[in-house]
Amino acid sequence: MLLTNYNSGGVWSVRSILVRRRATDNTIRILPTQRDTHRNHMCLLVIYMVTIVSQVMTDDPRFAEPIPNVTVALGRDANLPCVVENLGSYKVAWIHIDRQMILTIHRHVISRVPRFSVSHDNAKTWLLHVSSVQQEDRGYYMCQVNTNPMISQVGYLQVVVPPNIIDSDSTQSTVAIRENQNITLTCRADGFPTPKIMWRREDGQGITVERRKKVHVYDGELLNLTRISRTEMGAYLCIATNGVPPSVSKRIIVDVEFSPMIWVPNQLVGAPAGTDVAIDCHTEAYPRAISYWVYDNVMILPTKKYGTEITENSYRTHMKLIVRNIQAGDFGNYRCVSKNSLGETEGSIRLYEIPMPSTPPRLTDKKDGIQSTKNMLSEDMLPATSSSGTNIAGSGSNGNQNTMISSSGSVDSGSNSLDTQIDIYPNQIDESNSGTSTTIRRYSKVVIMFTSTIVCFVSSIN
Template sequence: MTRRGPCRSFAISVIQIITIICQVLTEEPRFAEPIPNVTVALGRDASLPCVVEHLGTYKVAWIHIDRQMILTIHRHVITRLARFSVSHDNAMTWLLHVSQVQQEDRGYYMCQVNTNPMISQVGYLQVVVPPNILDEESTQSAVAVRENQNISLVCKADGFPAPKIMWRREDGQPISVDRRKKVTVYEGDTLSLQRISRTEMGAYLCIATNAVPPSVSKRIIVDVEFSPMIWVPNQLVGAPAGTDVTVDCHTEAHPRAISYWVYDNVMVLPTKKYAINTEENSYRAHMKLTVRNLQTGDFGNYRCISKNSLGETEGSIRLYEIPMPSTSPKATEMKSNGNKESVRRVNVSRSVPRAEPGAGTERPSVVRAQLDRAPDREAVYRQPHPQHVSGSKRIHCWRQPFLAIIVLVQVDLIV
């Protein structure tokens, strides 16, 4: 068995080390990892890495393939675009920097090493753009249309990726599509409203989204125009004299209508006699007229009138008087003083006449007595208020066919 000496072993080790060093020095550059695809929003900064092993004395260059433009070579910037720069981490990574990215920066970027033959790899820079509504290609912010006509709302937007357009109503009400169905959200850049009605009036929102924040929207006001309409809840209203009464009308109109009240062909104005109130809600209005301290001249026909640029209409309310309630008739006995004793039944009723303007709180009461055997004969007695107390009252009556006088009558009245 041959025995190796220490000199021989050392010589082999030195040779191996030299061989390894030579292999390292002569090994060609290669890419350690691929260039990743980078996505960046418009206006932001981006960086593309290129990792090269065993670069040695070779150079690294960056090229924008889409524009066929050399950007950098090694540590030097070639392009005149100041937004591009390059950095090296003193190891294997070469970084291409793009500041304030623009849409034209989108595309393929090549990292190239000047070996023979040349080696290279490619990465993609994706520039996303948030949506932007194109006002010049979209419907203006306010449009008007006559009721029962058709109208189309258009909303155009750009961005990358291409935005999706959605429509909805600002008040949350559904959108009528082709008059056959209703949807809360409608997709598409054109919204067609067929035979539009007044209930579809209002603000419509066009919303553009493409997963790149922020989403944007446009508000379009749709005015549906129509001539006034009036309906009257109560066309016949009754009230006693001396009281207050309120009559009302409901109107719908757009554009906004001029509404007022007329009595006896004269416009009613707010005074101590009349109180006028109108409650408005969108194209609807509720007109109220209060007449205070009703008198004889206040009863009759009141008209509510509404007019706008498209037409005029009116409603009518008849205000009539309700008589004050009377006590139920009472019967009593009357005894004559003629040749022959007789007892007759007398029907007695009491009514309270209306107070005259400016009169005091006391009102005279009228008592009517009707003989049951002679309905065409009547005795009337006017009794002043100071005697308005419960008890027996004395009534003097005269009967035309008889000379006898009814001297005393006992009548029970309840006031």
């Protein structure tokens, strides 16, 4: 008897079977023949051999290289490669482990974040693209192949952020403090890696730390200035850097407030009538002071008679008053006044009259083609003596530059001539200024001795 059968391999086959009837129960049993059994065994052997050969000739999917760790700046684009060999019909998927988010499967984007995409180079590289990288994109990414069991590998995406100074947590751009008080400057910044904060002065001067030492660069978010002085006034730079360009800085101006102070270089100034004279004062004050001159209790304004000059540098001010064509009514006390919101101060300068210098006679002759000049001294040019001393004024040959003698005893001479000239005048200083008179007598003796030496030297040459 012949029967047809559809086997597991999908092939229709015809085989013969033996039908036997049992006499006892009239049942029919279908028994395979010996030939059919042998044929079945051969088919199973062939199938097993084909499977073994197929497995030997075809490798499972494997990763050709690891996923590199990628570092990218905030806002830039990043690519993560996954190289798979022998992929066959299997699929590649990308997963963001930190957010537990499936990003892509094969060529399809699963995530709803539009900044993620995937591409395949038709060979073995699958690229995950992340555009305009944000800080939340930082973390581990898995490339997975759906084999059984599943295979995967992981790479890390590092997102670096340039430093940014947080104004709300930092000292404001301008701060004022009274002198000799304490102040703390604060500068905070964020970014990744964590920024480093350092301080510098804009003018290049050192920063006083704990009143003991000065440094040009100070590290730390907090800068403590103890018992701050006016010399520490100015702009301080807070600079934040973390190796990711660009570095950023903030400029903080520290104003140190104090009441005015005045320094007068020459408190006593002498000048002949009919000449011009300049007197000056130096002031220090902050907030910036109002500075002016006063004579005979009246504020001096710029006119043809008076000229005023004011030069300011930070908290320092230089005041200069020029009195032109001095007359008898111009001699007296002049006051320089400086005032601000914290106080007021003034300095006093006395302007007194001295005689007009005269030009001594000079004898000029020629010898051996060399011209020499001798300064002659007469009997009436000897120094006059008095109980209060002698006042000396030295001038050049033009007679326009005078020597000013202050109460400190300093003498400034404007003569640049090679001729040595001495003019001795009766003293114009009060009896109360005996210290100044003593100093003048000493300078008189020195000048007379120097002049005598010059005369002897010239005579020896002739």
